[in-house]
Amino acid sequence: MKPPILSVRDLVVEFPTRRGTLRALDHVSFDIAEGEVLGMVGESGAGKSLTGAAIIGLLEPPGRVASGEIWLRGERIDNLPREKMRRIRGRRIGMVFQDPLTSLNPLYTVAEQLIETIRTHMDVSEKEARKRAVALLDRVGIPAAARRIDDYPHHFSGGMRQRVVIALALCAEPELVIADEPTTALDVSVQAQIIDVLKEICAERGASVMLITHDMGVIAETADRVAVLYAGRLAEIGPVRDVIQAAEHPYTAGLMGSIPTLTQTAERLTQIPGSMPRLNAIPQGCAFNPRCTKAFDRCFRDQPDLIPRADGRQVACWLYETAKSEVSNG
Numbered sequence: 001m002k003p004p005i006l007s008v009r010d011l012v013v014e015f016p017t018r019r020g021t022l023r024a025l026d027h028v029s030f031d032i033a034e035g036e037v038l039g040m041v042g043e044s045g046a047g048k049s050l051t052g053a054a055i056i057g058l059l060e061p062p063g064r065v066a067s068g069e070i071w072l073r074g075e076r077i078d079n080l081p082r083e084k085m086r087r088i089r090g091r092r093i094g095m096v097f098q099d100p101l102t103s104l105n106p107l108y109t110v111a112e113q114l115i116e117t118i119r120t121h122m123d124v125s126e127k128e129a130r131k132r133a134v135a136l137l138d139r140v141g142i143p144a145a146a147r148r149i150d151d152y153p154h155h156f157s158g159g160m161r162q163r164v165v166i167a168l169a170l171c172a173e174p175e176l177v178i179a180d181e182p183t184t185a186l187d188v189s190v191q192a193q194i195i196d197v198l199k200e201i202c203a204e205r206g207a208s209v210m211l212i213t214h215d216m217g218v219i220a221e222t223a224d225r226v227a228v229l230y231a232g233r234l235a236e237i238g239p240v241r242d243v244i245q246a247a248e249h250p251y252t253a254g255l256m257g258s259i260p261t262l263t264q265t266a267e268r269l270t271q272i273p274g275s276m277p278r279l280n281a282i283p284q285g286c287a288f289n290p291r292c293t294k295a296f297d298r299c300f301r302d303q304p305d306l307i308p309r310a311d312g313r314q315v316a317c318w319l320y321e322t323a324k325s326e327v328s329n330g
């Protein structure tokens with residue numbers, strides 16, 4: 001079996017504060033295989049963006065990786081010097097953020113930005129870089145790309161601008177694209193088209209995608225596997241089809257209830273009562289226990305870990321603990 005493109009091992013991200021250290025990511029581990037789309041889902045504040053930022057080495061201080069390892073195709077990248085990491089960003093890992101203005105500089109034309117990025121990472125002439133840039137803009141669905149390439153970002157609509165950002169993220173042909181809520185700011189009708197184009201191009205090139213979203217519906221339509229994050233810990237990981245058919249973690253089941261179907265309106269969707277705990281008030285045992293209708297004594301006492309299974313799924317929930325580990329864990 002091929003090694004994963006990305007391997008995150010026991011990632012711990014902390015914020016030192018005057019009142020003590022807050023742990024925002026707690027031993028998060030997952031892999032992304034070559035060509036795979038991994039969806040990372042969870043409520044606001046679960047730690048999705050921090051996971052992406054830690055992978056690309058752009059955690060904002062005072063946030064820091066306290067422990068754990070991040071590997072890109074077998075090479076450890078969490079401890080690289082800043083300059084080396086800068087070369088990995090853009091070249092080997094492309095990034096798409098929710099707000100196109102994070103990625104695009106309003107003072108330069110799209111051509112200038114694409115050509116510069118291509119030439120920073122690849123040894124090609126200006127003419128060749130422009131040719132590639134036009135072809136990519138065309139591929140992401142910008143009409144009259146050969147002409148529009150000389151426009152400034154503000155000349156494009158929100159949806160078109162996000163297509164430009166996708167072109168920018170993909171122009172140096174990265175192996176992995178991290179897309180953090182790439183369509184949240186856009187009209188629902190445009191969202192699916194943008195995700196589709198990102199997914200299609202990555203599939204053509206064999207690139208992997210980590211798609212961060214709070215929207216289980218987007219994951220259901222797009223991802224191969226899903227990782228569910230709750231209060232900085234992974235609750236469940238597995239193939240999307242299996243998880244959708246039978247979510248095991250009660251939190252995942254709650255998220256599934258929030259996917260609209262043709263017969264449901266948004267108002268009638270199941271919502272999980274309560275809210276995610278603050279980082280300084282994570283309850284003892286399973287962090288989901290105050291909201292869980294199935295919690296029993298052990299859930300209030302011990303924190304469950306993800307348990308790898310033969311079918312590729314992992315669930316961190318005492319409901320699925322076997323009698324054997326119950327005995328060995330006392």
Ligand SMILES: Nc1ncnc2c1ncn2[C@@H]1O[C@H](COP(=O)(O)OP(=O)(O)OP(=O)(O)O)[C@@H](O)[C@H]1O
Nearest residue numbers: 015024043044045046047048049050051062214279
């Ligand atoms: N500078 C900071 N100091 C303390 N805590 C922080 C800081 N920055 C982020 N956090 C905490 O880290 C947690 C994870 O934040 P993150 O942005 O990754 O969540 P998210 O799941 O991506 O949510 P959203 O969908 O709202 O972006 C949050 O609880 C947040 O309060």
